[in-house]
Amino acid sequence: MMNTTHAAMGVALATPLAFAAPELAPTAALAGFAGGAFPDLDLLGGQHRRTLHFPVYYSVAAIPAGVLAALFPTAATVAAAFFLLSAGLHCVADAAGGGLELRPWEATDDRGVYVHPKGAWVPPRRWIRYDGAPEDLLLAGVLSLPGLLVFDGAVRALTVVGLLVSVVYVAVRKRLPEVETRYLR
Known part of the structure; x- marks a missing residue:
């Protein structure tokens, strides 16, 4: 899934607070947005879906934080809880997408997300065929509602x-592998 889909998912998680505790809802939504986006920072230098993707650890840490x-x-407590919850959901949701190959629509990679306690990769389910697929945009749109x-401002x-x-x-998603191989490698 796209990073923006994960970020929108984090905001959507905070929606009930807009009605239950409106004074904390913007903080929860911003923390959910950040937590949803955070794991993909491993694209910048680590092994994607392994270095900052901790589906078990974020999820477990979200329980006492919640x-x-x-x-x-x-x-502070609400921000921490929603950041961890959203980061955990991001990592779990990555297994619903495609693999890590350069052209994920070809479905040649069996790595969905790494589960550190098991020391193994969970295979991709491909319910969202690949990041940037049309169904990914649809999901991002629905999760952005x-x-x-409900929210305003930032x-x-x-x-x-x-x-x-x-x-x-x-x-531009399907053109990116060509750009990467031609100009970045």
């Missing part, structure tokens, strides 16, 4: 930017 946020709802309709602005980036990325 309990702490429920007992002591401050901006709370950011557009959350809405980031959601709009995320959607615009998604549309451009989907439009």
